[in-house]
Amino acid sequence: MVERLDVEFQSEGTTCRAWFYRGHPTEKRPTVVLAGGWCYVREIVMPVYAKAFAEAGVNAMIFDYRNLGVSDGDNRQHLDPWAQIRDYQNALSFLERHENVDPDRLGVWGISYSGGHALILAATDPRIKAIVSQIPVVDGYENMRRAHGTMEYRALWDLILKDRALRYEKPGERLYLPHATEDSSKEISSWPFPETVRTFMQIKETEAPLYQNKSTVESVDLLLNYDVGPFVKRIYDTPTLMIVAEGDDLTLWDLEINAFNRIPTNKKKLEVLPHTSHMTLYSDKSKVEKAAEMATAWFVETLKP
Known part of the structure; x- marks a missing residue:
């Protein structure tokens, strides 16, 4: 049985709340941080992945960004991608100090908007030893x-x-x-x-009653300046799995594959899920489980629980 614990950490003075899925009750294990896309809260699809990771011996922590869900923040429903990336980094800092975490085997998983964040984090945070970037946003303007x-x-x-x-x-x-x-x-x-x-x-x-179908308009203003391009070329040695939905016209699978091809590391893998759309990776249980299986296998291979 996977044990899920309520935890919280500080991110630039704001409390972010999370679920920690423990892969082993006493041993220090590799650990993956998960956070969501546009307006997501932690209940949206991510528990499927976190449970799969923990069952394979890899701890997982899903958190709500500041201003969303159960986390604090006065600017509710405001999505600042760089603040979200710093929330990821502070989640990693919290986990480095956790008694059940091996700080030398940390990973990041992201989907949609956070799929882009995962790529940026791989380029900018050497603590991260492997990532999964799933149906990522790679160029907000385009x-x-x-x-x-x-x-x-x-x-x-x-x-x-x-x-x-x-x-x-x-x-x-x-x-x-x-x-x-x-x-x-x-x-x-x-x-x-x-x-x-x-x-x-x-x-x-x-599943996710705290989800709200709205954001600040400024969130879109910030999205228009969001681009992983300058960062993917800096991923030299971090094992990177990108999972793309065939024909995805929401976050644009051609842009995603182009971004993947610009990653210089040879420790990378591209999975294109056939007969899949962006949204069926939320609504179709079989598609979600297939993606979770791929992500789990990648983290087991690269983080070695």
């Missing part, structure tokens, strides 16, 4: 241009500029927009895909 199309992209920019003006004129106030919506021609959202709102609202009803 992603938003293609996801929204010309007219919706114009409307998105109008909203961003309104938010910038509001934050200047009335400090402390800000605009919000949905994570996703059924009809993007009538309502601007961050990710204008009806299957996204359907999938996540179903997950909210059944």
Whole structure:
């Protein structure tokens, strides 16, 4: 039986709360940190992976970023990618000091937005000895241009500029927009895909009641400047598994594969899941379990529990 413990750590003065899945009750084991994508809370799909890792002898810790879920933070539903990356780094600092963790065998797993974070972390934090980057966001600008199309992209920019003006004129106030919506021609959202709102609202009803289908508009403003390109070329020696959904047109599988090809280490592996979409890696149990099996095998091979 995998034991799940409630833990918390400090990230730049803010308390982040997490679940620690212990792979062994007394031994120091390799440990993987997991966090989610756009607006995610820890209940969304990640427990499947964490349990699989722990059953294979690799501890796992899933945390909520600051401002989301059960973690603290006054700027609720605000997604700052660099703050999230620092939350990951502070999670690693917490784990280095944990009695059940081998600090020389730390790994990172990420999905969608955090799949990009995992790549950046591999390039910038030498404590990390292996990563899994799953259906990652790799270029926010290109992603938003293609996801929204010309007219919706114009409307998105109008909203961003309104938010910038509001934050200047009335400090402390800000605009919000949905994570996703059924009809993007009538309502601007961050990710204008009806299957996204359907999938996540179903997950909210059944597994993740703290999920909220909204973020600050500034979150999208920050996303437009997010690009893993300068970082992937610095992954020289960190074992890297990238899991891509065939034909993914949400986070754009062609951009993902191009990013993978720019990683210079020979300790890398690309898995393209056939007959899979971005969202079926949340909604289809068999697809989730297949991806978890791949990720588990990678961490067992590279972190050696």
